[in-house]
Amino acid sequence: MILLKSVLCGKEVSDVLIDGNLFKRIAPAGSFEVPGGTEILDAGGLAILPAFYNAHSHSAMVLFRGCADDLPLNRWLSEYIWPRERKLSPADVYAASRYAILEMIRSGTVFFADMYWHRAETIRAALEMGVRAAVGVTFSDGLSSDEEKNVLFLKEHALEYKGLVHLSVAAHSIYTVSAPLLVRAAALAEELNLPFQIHLSETAEEASKSLTPTNGKSPVAYLDSLNVLSPHTVAAHLLHVSDEDLCILKARGVTCVHNPCSNMKLANGTFQMRKMLANGIRVALGTDGAASNNNLDMREEMKFASLWAKAVSGDPELLPAEQVLEMATKNGAEAFSLNGGVIAEGKLADALLVSLDDSRLFPGDLVSNWVYAADSRAIDTVICDGKILMLHKKIPREEKIIEEFRRLLENK
């Protein structure tokens, strides 16, 4: 057991007892007896906040950070990203995933949803680093041998990965995956009770149907006509949606993942935050890959989400700090059926401790300052699943992981 002693929790200085991977007791400091043998972490001068759940990313794409800035999505993908991805080795993905996970821990993220190549390497990296992940097993057209291997892998391992790392079924998009394969992948997610990840309505081109075999339907209506959408669906982007699409998304219980930095940087379109919320759709936040962001910092993503929603709607009251923090934490956890994202008894013991000495956290309200004023420098300690991943700004083996990643790239 671990006791976070005298930590600011909400408005109150509290003791927070972690038992195994859960918060067991949260109460005013000194108000309860601590069992013998409990490890004590003096958290005076620190405040506890929920750690981030990054609901859409391609972690190993840190490999391509900044390699193709200032381009539209179709050129970015076809001229820069896809040619490089064809040359990726498992060793590349392993080293890059570890490097990305370091960056996530430093910026307070303990869970990431991933869609990428060489999934076994991302799983290995996440398990070694002690973070949560939902790692997508990606279905693609034109790789029918992979299709059968994927199905087999999912059926064999879905139950095995039910701890820190679990699997998800992933399809890149409606314009790269055929209807029969979309149907098969979604059915598999249903059968195995796994999340189903997809990029959806990301660009005007995709939504204009010029690229896709949707029979004149919108991407959302097309997927619905295939019976693919369900509460398992975690769909990223959704920038080009009609009112009818929003009704479908709500009715099917789809989670929409907003990635403001990537969307703005690629100039893909505008997320309809007001309408999403008015329709009662669950919105989570993601960073997308570092090649289109260009970082994995969910704190920054919160500020972008809130300010962009206000700017686009003309309504400064839209998406206040508390609400966008929920999107970056609790909503991501819910989307992936995890009992976390909230600092409360009985919940997964995931948290970050921020230093109240950080000048940007004063004066004013902690949550407001966390969303609008701070940056990653304020994070002192990161806890995932009851284990301390970063203690007083130190992550074990950080230099070694950075060094190995650099050496890999320098030797290319």
Place this chain on the structure above:
Amino acid sequence: MILLKSVLCGKEVSDVLIDGNLFKRIAPAGSFEVPGGTEILDAGGLAILPAFYNAHSHSAMVLFRGCADDLPLNRWLSEYIWPRERKLSPADVYAASRYAILEMIRSGTVFFADMYWHRAETIRAALEMGVRAAVGVTFSDGLSSDEEKNVLFLKEHALEYKGLVHLSVAAHSIYTVSAPLLVRAAALAEELNLPFQIHLSETAEEASKSLTPTNGKSPVAYLDSLNVLSPHTVAAHLLHVSDEDLCILKARGVTCVHNPCSNMKLANGTFQMRKMLANGIRVALGTDGAASNNNLDMREEMKFASLWAKAVSGDPELLPAEQVLEMATKNGAEAFSLNGGVIAEGKLADALLVSLDDSRLFPGDLVSNWVYAADSRAIDTVICDGKILMLHKKIPREEKIIEEFRRLLENK
């Protein structure tokens, strides 16, 4: 003299010699002899970048950080900010200015343009902390005794403050300052060769003329009809401008200061970046006050400026990293007639040194990573006017300044 030894400058490991407050020599490492007695700073593993020039701020407003989030500008000003400002003491402004300057140094800013109350305290704070500032002497209606005092102060001190700190003439806006006073203030700026700062076309209300005595003119055309606009003018915001307004701004040589976080957070409107650039108007960047941002971090402001420009225009090629970095550095220096904002021989020795060990600065291009991927954690050392303000992340007297500011607020 100071030598920055083996610092990455552009693509080359260089030695950078600072003589007094200027860069004297920048050349490949080891390629020139260093005069005896030169202080050597080993900058191996660091890269030099221009430090930030924050072209619009109200530094002491850190006092009100987060006190009124998620509100439109008119309610934000009239219900929350103005009532608090009426109670400000000189001691408040002094302590808050020092606290704000700490935050600026930590995030790489060495110059700020200020418009606020109790200017003498902001001047004192800037001089003590060793940063540059253009401190506005603010003209307002209904304070005619102040008006004469301001004129006298400017005439007496304009020449005195020509080093780190200089003065500027400031008028809050066309809706709070009458035409005769605007004319008098601008003429004084002309006469004394000082910058003239104003908030301009910030809200739709201001531009719709419902609030202002512009005789049916746009705010820009109104000021032009008063002959107020000139190359001395540094106008903040300019969100509601017509094509005709843009022609006027260009013709008069006005600098427009873009404050993306404040504009987006208050949902005041959309900056027309593409048109500003197409018209050849000088655009600088500012953070505005921490009460509407809610920080003073120019690195974050660059990312917001670039991504918002791309999102609004639908053009991902608009405002690439190099160009937005110029806005945050060189353009701000030019707007205030300072020979800085660029790392080059003969220029003011203002710079920041970033740690190349920072994981977010690898892989990829340094400037791209600085704008899109990093945060303030990457900043190792900050130099202003040839003096080191932050060395290896340490700022002298930081704890004391923070402590004094906290005590002041706790005793209120």
